[in-house]
Amino acid sequence: MMQSIALIGYGGTAQTVVQELVKEMGTTRSIHVVVRPGKVEQYNAMVPPGVHVIDHLDLLPDHVGLVIETAGHAAVSMYGRLVLSQGRDFGLISSGALADETLLKQLRAAAHESGKRLLVFNGAMAAMDALTSAKAAGLQTVCYTGIKPARAWEGTPAAEQFDLSTLTGPTVIFEGSAREVALAYPKNANVAATVALAGIGMEKTSVRLIADPDALVNRHRLDGTSPLGRFEFETEALPSASNPKTSSSTAYSIVAYLRGGPNALRLA
Numbered sequence: 081m082m083q084s085i086a087l088i089g090y091g092g093t094a095q096t097v098v099q100e101l102v103k104e105m106g107t108t109r110s111i112h113v114v115v116r117p118g119k120v121e122q123y124n125a126m127v128p129p130g131v132h133v134i135d136h137l138d139l140l141p142d143h144v145g146l147v148i149e150t151a152g153h154a155a156v157s158m159y160g161r162l163v164l165s166q167g168r169d170f171g172l173i174s175s176g177a178l179a180d181e182t183l184l185k186q187l188r189a190a191a192h193e194s195g196k197r198l199l200v201f202n203g204a205m206a207a208m209d210a211l212t213s214a215k216a217a218g219l220q221t222v223c224y225t226g227i228k229p230a231r232a233w234e235g236t237p238a239a240e241q242f243d244l245s246t247l248t249g250p251t252v253i254f255e256g257s258a259r260e261v262a263l264a265y266p267k268n269a270n271v272a273a274t275v276a277l278a279g280i281g282m283e284k285t286s287v288r289l290i291a292d293p294d295a296l297v298n299r300h301r302l303d304g305t306s307p308l309g310r311f312e313f314e315t316e317a318l319p320s321a322s323n324p325k326t327s328s329s330t331a332y333s334i335v336a337y338l339r340g341g342p343n344a345l346r347l348a
Contacts, residue, residue, distance in 0.1 A: 083145050083338070084111075084112075084145060085110075085112070085145075086134075086148070087147075088151050088155050088159055089115070089150045090123055090126065090133075094150040094151075094331075096332070096335075097338075098113070100331075101335070105130060110143070111130070112133070112134055112140060113127055113133050114137065114140075115135055116135060119135060120134065137166065144168065147169070148171040148172070148173075148334060149170070149173060151174075152267070156174050160172070160186075160190070160198075164194050165194060167194050167196060168196060169196050170187070170196070171201060171337075172200055173200075173203055173330055174266070174270055175200045175273040176263075176266050176269055178277060178347075179263055179273060179282055198348040199344040199345065199347070200277060201330070201334050202344065203274060203330040204271050204298065204317045204330055205271045205274055205300055205302070206313060206315045207311070208274075208345065209342070210313070211302065211304065212278055213308070214304060214306035214308055219279055219304060220280075221280075221303075221304055222275060222285045222286065222304040223285075223286040223302075224258070224275045224301070225287075225289075225290065225301040225302075225303075226268070226287070226298070227292050227299040227300075230247050230292065232268065236265050236267070237253075237254075238254070241253065244293075247293040248293065249292075249294075250294075250295075252289070253290065254288070257284075257286065257287065258272045258275065258281075258283075258285035258286075258287050261287045261289065268289070269287065271300055272285065274345065277347065279304070297318055298316070300314065300315050
């Protein structure tokens with residue numbers, strides 16, 4: 081039986097999730113979309129029939145058991161604790177927000193107090209099962225490399241350091257820890273944060289970001305070592321048509337989880 085859910089925000093990711101879910105929506109599920117105050121009428125004209133638009137969490141009916149953030153880092157801190165304190169599970173895609181240790185502790189505490197779950201969806205990163213298995217055995221090193229088209233880095237610190245429109249080849253625009261990249265590149269590096277949360281933490285996870293003027297897809301590479309041996313995975317994900325900073329697979333990791341798949345990391 082499919083559960084009733086709410087999505088915070090209605091950008092490209094949320095729209096894809098809703099489009100997929102309404103195909104199979106029946107009496108066992110309701111879908112709500114939470115938008116900014118005063119924007120209900122605007123978004124009512126955008127959502128499919130049967131999807132409910134609200135502008136405050138208090139308007140959610142009791143049977144909505146899972147609220148999913150798709151609206152960016154600020155929405156995690158704005159809504160997360162309230163969702164959990166209402167007795168609902170909270171899932172998020174903007175995992176970079178959890179580079180804020182205080183926020184992560186607060187969300188975990190709220191989840192434990194309410195007996196509800198704090199979830200991070202896998203998004204564009206594959207092989208999370210191998211990563212968590214290696215962690216159980218004693219994960220030693222992890223390096224995440226994100227390679228995206230040059231235009232995907234517009235509006236980030238990279239645009240201030242490089243002329244992205246004139247790059248002639250793959251260019252390293254950042255090297256550092258997962259915590260550093262989550263704070264500096266909040267709209268681009270959620271994958272790195274998810275890897276860190278599933279593995280050896282924000283400080284010990286190494287990150288390299290690359291702008292490639294010839295790239296047509298977002299590439300995600302994961303390298304690591306543990307007592308089990310060495311692993312190396314690489315995936316290619318098509319950028320979202322509405323937001324090249326995000327992979328289309330992010331929305332489908334949510335859809336897959338809602339259909340019963342293991343596509344989320346539980347933090348509490």
